[in-house]
Amino acid sequence: MTQEALTSSGWPSALILAGLAAVCTAMVAVTHSATAPRIAANEQAYLEESLQPVLQGIDYDGKLSESTMIITLPHKLPGNEDVPVYRVYAGGEPVAALFVVRAMDGFSGPIRLLVGVDSTGVVTGVRVLEHRETPGLGDLIDSAKSDWILQFNGKSLVSPDAPLWAIKRDGGDFDQFTGASITPRAVINAIKETLAYFGDNREYVFAEVDSK
Numbered sequence: 693m694t695q696e697a698l699t700s701s702g703w704p705s706a707l708i709l710a711g712l713a714a715v716c717t718a719m720v721a722v723t724h725s726a727t728a729p730r731i732a733a734n735e736q737a738y739l740e741e742s743l744q745p746v747l748q749g750i751d752y753d754g755k756l757s758e759s760t761m762i763i764t765l766p767h768k769l770p771g772n773e774d775v776p777v778y779r780v781y782a783g784g785e786p787v788a789a790l791f792v793v794r795a796m797d798g799f800s801g802p803i804r805l806l807v808g809v810d811s812t813g814v815v816t817g818v819r820v821l822e823h824r825e826t827p828g829l830g831d832l833i834d835s836a837k838s839d840w841i842l843q844f845n846g847k848s849l850v851s852p853d854a855p856l857w858a859i860k861r862d863g864g865d866f867d868q869f870t871g872a873s874i875t876p877r878a879v880i881n882a883i884k885e886t887l888a889y890f891g892d893n894r895e896y897v898f899a900e901v902d903s904k
């Protein structure tokens with residue numbers, strides 16, 4: 693086949709390909725714009741659902757993620773990243789703040805926790821959002837595996853006193869796991885540090901500025 697034949701027969705193919713690419717791109721764009729609001733709504737619903745377990749029995753206005761703030765580094769919360777805080781209100785008054793923090797000293801790496809604290813500094817609930825602890829040992833922190841994480845409900849830095857925020861074997865008030873004390877120590881310390889931060893920064897946490 694001569695060079696001219698290739699060129700002359702190649703052009704229509706290139707045009708067809710270009711046309712197809714344009715049609716496909718347009719279809720992707722249309723599909724994206726049609727589904728994006730739905731995806732965002734699903735993500736929002738999932739977030740709301742994930743936050744609710746740490747607020748059992750507490751009434752609140754509107755949606756939990758309506759008044760989000762980000763506490764940026766450097767801060768004294770557990771973990772080495774910015775911390776999202778979901779501020780919760782009832783009748784316009786602050787009733788709780790939900791912190792997403794990271795306990796850095798888990799057995800197998802960081803443990804991401806959702807820690808709910810009411811406006812007086814009492815724990816409304818804690819859930820493990822993400823971890824890599826060992827099945828049957830450290831993973832008992834997961835509410836799907838055991839009730840261990842529920843023992844923090846209703847606790848504060850005055851009940852029990854701060855020195856008692858430790859596992860029983862270390863002289864504290866909290867249950868431990870047989871043969872796996874590293875994981876519970878990490879979680880207890882992270883909750884305790886979150887409560888201490890809240891105690892020192894309550895006004896800032898509920899400040900008007902909404903950085904959402």
Ligand SMILES: Cc1cc2nc3c(=O)[nH]c(=O)nc-3n(C[C@H](O)[C@H](O)[C@H](O)COP(=O)(O)O)c2cc1C
Pocket residue numbers: 799800825826827829830831869870871872873874875876
């Ligand atoms: C394979 C393997 C996995 C382990 N996983 C965990 C874990 O997830 N969490 C934990 O605290 N300890 C875990 N341990 C045990 C720790 O190495 C350590 O011995 C224990 O946390 C100390 O607790 P103890 O003083 O109550 O024995 C694991 C040990 C082994 C050998």
